[in-house]
Amino acid sequence: MRRVLGFAVVAFLLFVAAVTLVVSLTWHAARRGPGAVGVLLLLLAAVVLARGVRRFAGLGNVMEAAGRVAEGDYMAAVPERGSPEVRRLARAFNGMTERLRDAERRRRDLLADVTHELRTPLAVIRGNVEAVVDGVYPSDTAHLEPVLEEIEVMQRLLEDLQTLSTAEAGVLKLQREPVAPAELVEDVVATFRATAQGAGVGLQGRAEDGLPELSLDRIRIDEVFANLVTNGLRHTPAGGSISVTASRAPDGVAFAVDDSGEGIPPDELLHVFERFAKSPTSVGSGLGLAIAKSLVEAHGGSIAVDSPADRGTIVRFTLPGSDLIG
Numbered sequence: 001m002r003r004v005l006g007f008a009v010v011a012f013l014l015f016v017a018a019v020t021l022v023v024s025l026t027w028h029a030a031r032r033g034p035g036a037v038g039v040l041l042l043l044l045a046a047v048v049l050a051r052g053v054r055r056f057a058g059l060g061n062v063m064e065a066a067g068r069v070a071e072g073d074y075m076a077a078v079p080e081r082g083s084p085e086v087r088r089l090a091r092a093f094n095g096m097t098e099r100l101r102d103a104e105r106r107r108r109d110l111l112a113d114v115t116h117e118l119r120t121p122l123a124v125i126r127g128n129v130e131a132v133v134d135g136v137y138p139s140d141t142a143h144l145e146p147v148l149e150e151i152e153v154m155q156r157l158l159e160d161l162q163t164l165s166t167a168e169a170g171v172l173k174l175q176r177e178p179v180a181p182a183e184l185v186e187d188v189v190a191t192f193r194a195t196a197q198g199a200g201v202g203l204q205g206r207a208e209d210g211l212p213e214l215s216l217d218r219i220r221i222d223e224v225f226a227n228l229v230t231n232g233l234r235h236t237p238a239g240g241s242i243s244v245t246a247s248r249a250p251d252g253v254a255f256a257v258d259d260s261g262e263g264i265p266p267d268e269l270l271h272v273f274e275r276f277a278k279s280p281t282s283v284g285s286g287l288g289l290a291i292a293k294s295l296v297e298a299h300g301g302s303i304a305v306d307s308p309a310d311r312g313t314i315v316r317f318t319l320p321g322s323d324l325i326g
Contacts, residue, residue: 065093074101113276113286117157121150160287163223164275167294174217174298181214181246181253182207188225188244192233200238203229207246211253212321220295221319225257227288228315232259236312252301252320259314264307272305292317 061078068076074097078090128147131137166172189205196203225244232242240260247254264272271277273293276286289305296303296317303317 121153124150164291164294167298172298176215178213181211185244185246192229201236202241205244214319216299224292224295227292228257231288236261249318252318254318256316260312263312
């Protein structure tokens with residue numbers, strides 16, 4: 001408020017000074033004769049008219065571009081020239097159209113990716129059901145189980161997309177409760193111990209002593225751990241290992257899921273948190289890390305992935321302590 005008042009006072013003083021200057025020039029010109037007064041007024045009118053035309057031309061460009069955007073042309077752009085106000089308006093308009101272009105690109109990519117992911121299970125379901133209806137296959141367990149499995153794949157995909165969309169939109173409701181970090185680590189290790197043993201992969205958990213209690217949605221954070229450990233198991237060969245750790249961080253508690261698997265190539269590492277981003281050998285939907293990122297950020301935390309040479313992959317995420325949650 002003080003800054004606005006200061007600007008208003010400065011603007012008023014400048015206005016008074018400008019009026020005083022014009023009156024003074026006009027009075028001196030009047031002493032020289034009516035012709036001088038006319039010339040002075042004509043020059044002032046020309047200056048005012050030139051500024052008006054310049055500003056109107058800039059606004060006209062913005063109005064024309066806005067009409068193109070309203071018709072669906074998100075490539076519309078406005079030259080950033082004219083008065084300072086018009087330049088700021090043009091810069092803001094160009095930033096808006098750039099965001100609209102990015103949103104449209106993401107929408108098209110998402111539609112194409114979802115279509116691709118649904119095509120395979122739908123083909124399996126249709127093929128098996130048509131074979132049963134035509135009498136080619138009997139309607140027994142052996143031929144109906146694949147249909148149920150593909151339906152579950154589709155259901156998981158749709159649930160993942162719903163979770164991702166609500167989290168990214170900031171409307172995901174979190175059922176927070178106090179949880180000890182060590183308890184989170186113990187539970188994820190217990191959940192995946194049998195799967196890891198079956199794959200010949202070692203799974204260990206460790207939490208530092210004295211970590212602060214966290215206020216979080218237990219189900220959502222369990223989902224984060226499940227995605228990260230599942231990814232680790234998919235890309236860690238027999239004889240490898242996965243560790244889940246919790247340690248103190250300046251702003252809360254830092255968790256890490258570290259595997260000794262094949263790692264992530266540098267060119268793919270930049271896109272791991274994007275929807276449907278996955279390597280050619282991956283069998284998942286490519287939504288796991290995107291969901292993990294959205295859920296961690298919904299809790300006010302941050303997440304990052306590192307893949308050092310010959311060391312597998314490390315996913316680290318930090319959750320704020322209870323005293324830092326607003």
